[in-house]
Amino acid sequence: MSVRQRILDYIDNNRLKYIDMSHQIHERPEIGNEELFASRLLIDHLIECGFEVERDIAGHSTGFIATYESSKEGPTISYLAEYDALPGLGHACGHNIIGTTSVLAGTALKQVVDEIGGKVVIFGCPAEEGGENGSAKASYVKEGIFDDVDVALMVHPGNETYPTNHTLAVDVLDIKFYGKSAHASENAYEARNALDAMISFFNGVAQIRQHIKKTERVHGVILDGGKAANIIPDFTHARFYTRATTRKELDVLTGRVHDIAKGAAIQTGCDFEFEPIQNGVNEFVKSPKLDLLFEQYATELGEEVSHDDFGYGSTDTGNVSHVVPTIHPHVKIGPRSLVGHTHRFREAAASPMGDKALIRGAKIIALMGATLIQDRNLLDTIQKEHQIKREKL
16 A cells, blocks of 8 residues: 555544544633643643654743654654634634644654654744744744654635745734822822823834834734823833834834834833834745645645735744744635634634644645655755745845
8 A cells, every 4th residue: 555545544534533523622612721621631642643752842831743754764744733712712722633634644644654754843832923932933943843753734614725825024022011000180290100101102103103114013002001090100001013024124123112212201201111022023934836746736625825915913933943944835725705813714723624724734744754764855845945035034
């Protein structure tokens, strides 16, 4: 029996088990760095399947690295598993599908690596949606965890099947102003108004929007603007996102926003803090030849691949792509009108179409892994293409 057929047969013969795992994760949504059930479910299964598993990775207690190494020398194929949910919305981005798809693909590839050689690594990556200490893949990159990997593969559910899109670099920032409280009528002259500082900051941000690139974004909300109208606030707190097409451009933009906060503090006599709450997320370094391989298998397995413009989002998978050839394609789980981070998307992530996408996505990236192990010339070409792109950053 061919390598290809053994992979496909493993996935088909075990499809119900993995669909059940996806549904279990979907029914128990956990936000970033709190994915205790999801990570344990995936880890226990990987151990049962013969992987060696490390836990608590790079400061993320729900992270893991599962490894299976054959006795034959060969490339290291990695899969990126996400399993965090959105606050208040559950799995409205379909990470129950992503995590299970990557585990299934890696486990299917394991069935043949003793024959074809190489190593399979599945990275359990918490908090892709961000939040406190969010974007675990960026932590992994900082720790050099991807340095010995040859390629990183994953698929994301979507409203169409399409290859990796461009993504934006993003910083998530907390801005806090500290003043001095007083009664708003009796002794206001003694106060330093932290809300005035915050409003000045918001106005300053509004004024730079005319003078930034069309692809750049600055947006935020006030989380704490004071407690009572007759008390001058001594503390205010906002959370802002800055986005740009490259990390270099984003560092400049974030620096400008920092200076606006500093100016607002000076203007009002307040102190301020301007700190990221999570890892900075980088733009995606695309690997076109790797995406072509995705398209080849997606088409062979019955997916209609679209090349429409689906807009710009952000993902910490971009950080991985700065280190190793990486893909972040989408597989269709619903109609074209389906939008991520909505109740409809959450429902689709546990629907028959979502289950179908899980199985088909696993087949695609498992077959990709086998091809890259067996066709060293193709892998070498992909890595050279990636290196050229990195050198241009």
